[in-house]
Each structure stands twice: as structure tokens, then as C-alpha cells.
Amino acid sequence: MTSPSAPTLESVAARAGVSRATAGRVLAGYGRVSDSAREAVLRAASELSYVPNQAARSLVTRRSGSMALVVVEPVERFFADSYFPLVLNGAQAQLAEREVQLVLVVLSTARERERFERYARSGHVDGAILVSVHGPDPLPQHLVDAGIPVVMSGRPFEDGSSVPYVSADNVGGARTATRHLLERGCRHVVTVTGPMDMRVGQDRLEGFRTELRAHHRRYGAQLAANGDFTVVGGRAATQELLARHPDLDGIFAANDLMAAGALQALAAAGLAVPERVRVVGFDDAPLAAAATPPLTTVRQPVVEMGRELARMLLRLVDGESVEGPVVAATTLVERATT
Numbered sequence: 076m077t078s079p080s081a082p083t084l085e086s087v088a089a090r091a092g093v094s095r096a097t098a099g100r101v102l103a104g105y106g107r108v109s110d111s112a113r114e115a116v117l118r119a120a121s122e123l124s125y126v127p128n129q130a131a132r133s134l135v136t137r138r139s140g141s142m143a144l145v146v147v148e149p150v151e152r153f154f155a156d157s158y159f160p161l162v163l164n165g166a167q168a169q170l171a172e173r174e175v176q177l178v179l180v181v182l183s184t185a186r187e188r189e190r191f192e193r194y195a196r197s198g199h200v201d202g203a204i205l206v207s208v209h210g211p212d213p214l215p216q217h218l219v220d221a222g223i224p225v226v227m228s229g230r231p232f233e234d235g236s237s238v239p240y241v242s243a244d245n246v247g248g249a250r251t252a253t254r255h256l257l258e259r260g261c262r263h264v265v266t267v268t269g270p271m272d273m274r275v276g277q278d279r280l281e282g283f284r285t286e287l288r289a290h291h292r293r294y295g296a297q298l299a300a301n302g303d304f305t306v307v308g309g310r311a312a313t314q315e316l317l318a319r320h321p322d323l324d325g326i327f328a329a330n331d332l333m334a335a336g337a338l339q340a341l342a343a344a345g346l347a348v349p350e351r352v353r354v355v356g357f358d359d360a361p362l363a364a365a366a367t368p369p370l371t372t373v374r375q376p377v378v379e380m381g382r383e384l385a386r387m388l389l390r391l392v393d394g395e396s397v398e399g400p401v402v403a404a405t406t407l408v409e410r411a412t413t
Contacts, residue, residue: 165381249282309336
């Protein structure tokens with residue numbers, strides 16, 4: 076007794092009453108087709124239990140059906156900072172709606188970067204979302220020059236970059252945080268900055284400076300200590316600021332991990348929060364609500380930003396234009412540290 080032959084693209088097209096090309100576009104997830112045709116093809120594929128052959132589909136579409144989310148940080152940073160999994164969550168959810176596979180890549184060494192560039196140029200991914208790029212990194216341009224669509228999480232370091240990006244309103248969010256401390260009565264406000272080789276670090280520092288000046292407070296470099304977006308970096312920077320300014324009474328930390336480090340340093344110095352020193356972070360990471368005491372912070376919609384990165388990349392891969400950056404609004408979340 077012979078087993079029935081597997082359904083083919085032709086049989087799906089015939090059942091749906093459309094051309095083979097239309098059925099192929101629907102099942103590949105690319106190209107423009109009418110809603111009625113899409114529904115007919117998907118219904119026919121379901122009724123016939125049709126499973127597309129990825130290798131054959133790639134030959135026709137010249138696409139892999141995969142996108143890369145590339146984090147340019149050491150592996151330990153990826154696992155320590157909830158920002159990265161939240162971006163991943165949003166991007167994966169958006170790509171899944173188009174049945175596009177997301178490939179996670181963490182680049183810690185020069186060798187890993189070279190290997191990924193070869194992998195991407197070989198056609199294994201249709202586009203890339205780059206996260207946490209530092210300084211004038213050549214990686215984005217290398218990929219663009221290879222014809223690979225690229226979008227970035229965060230404003231590019233170089234002003235002349237043409238790579239589309241999605242970012243939070245970092246200047247505005249930092250101003251909100253600083254204003255909140257001043258309105259709470261803080262007279263000696265300082266900041267723990269992010270890395271200065273990233274626009275996010277520069278922009279949040281600029282927001283701090285701008286808000287101080289708006290309140291007729293003088294800004295000087297001694298009011299800032301550089302951190303690295305880690306708990307350890309936040310603790311060390313806060314200790315440095317306490318040594319310079321024993322009378323400080325307000326700290327804006329440029330992310331929640333550094334704010335957690337600041338809380339540790341203040342506790343070790345015997346300074347009560349918020350009675351003696353008020354603290355505001357940035358991100359509204361999961362640890363913010365779980366901190367001791369719970370952390371006042373600036374929320375950025377990280378999951379939705381991940382979704383928007385994926386939407387933007389899909390448009391580029393489909394050959395559509397992307398107009399300008401997307402800048403997400405931020406909001407203050409008040410908890411017990413202020």
C-alpha cells in the first residue's frame with residue numbers, strides 16, 4: 076500500500092484558487108498580496124498540512140527567513156542587564172508574527188565579530204538589529220556595505236550615520252529625573268553617568284546638565300562620575316562622588332543597575348535613603364521595584380522599542396523606505412527612594 080504524496084506548493088495554490096507565485100509569496104511571508112488571497116492560501120495550507128521547504132524557498136526568495144539581533148557586549152553583561160532580554164522579547168514577538176526566525180548573537184571578541192560578519196555576508200540572515208554599539212564601531216557600516224539591512228537600538232555615535240534607529244528620549248528622561256530630585260528639595264545633586272562612548276550615556280548626561288541650568292544651578296564636571304551601566308560601576312562611582320561631595324543629597328544614576336550600586340554605596344556609608352539622600356534611576360528594569368528601598372526611576376518602553384526595531388527592519392528587508400528615527404517617550408515611576 077503506497078502512502079499519499081506530500082502536498083506541494085502547486086496543490087496549495089490550486090486549492091486556494093490562486094497562482095503558484097501568489098501562494099509562494101504568502102507562504103514566504105514576503106511581498107504584497109490581498110487579504111483574501113492570503114487567507115485562502117493559509118487556509119489551504121492548513122487543510123493540506125503543507126510544510127514549506129525552507130531550502131527551496133530560500134532559492135526562490137533569496138532570503139534566509141532569519142534576522143539577527145546582535146549585542147555588542149561581553150556575555151556576562153548580556154545576562155546581567157535586563158535591557159537586552161527585553162529588547163529580544165519585543166523583537167522576537169514581532170518577527171514571529173511574520174514567521175521570521177530570530178538569531179541571537181553576542182559579540183565579545185574581535186574573532187567573534189569577524190565570524191559574524193562572514194556569517195551575515197554568506198546570506199544566513201536577511202538583516203540585523205544592533206544593540207549596545209560603542210563608539211565609532213565599523214560593524215554597522217560593514218554590514219550596510221555588504222548589502223545587509225541594519226537598524227540600531229540607540230542613536231548612532233557618529234552624527235553622519237544613515238543607519239535607522241530606535242531610541243528612548245534620553246535627554247528628556249534625564250531632565251525629568253533631575254527635575255524630580257530638585258523639586259523634592261535636593262540642593263546638592265550629582266549624577267552617575269553611563270559610558271561616554273555611547274550616545275545614551277552622553278544624552279542622559281546632557282539632560283542632567285540642561286535641567287540643572289534650567290533651575291539656575293551651576294553644572295561642573297565634578298558633579299558627575301563615570302559608570303559603565305553595571306552595579307559594580309555604579310557603586311564605585313557613588314563612592315567617588317561621596318568622597319568629593321560629602322554633603323550630596325540627590326543622585327541621578329543613568330540606569331537602574333548603577334542606581335542599585337549607588338544604594339549599596341550609600342548603605343555602606345550609613346546614609347539613609349530617602350531621608351538623607353534621594354536616588355533616581357533610568358529604565359524601570361525589573362530590579363527597580365525589587366530594590367531596597369524600591370527605586371524611583373524613569374521608564375522607557377523597552378519591549379515596544381524591540382518590536383519597533385523589528386518592524387523597521389522588516390520594512391527595509393521588504394525594500395520599503397524608513398523615514399527618520401523613532402524616539403520613544405519616557406515617564407517617571409515614583410517609588411520609595413525619593
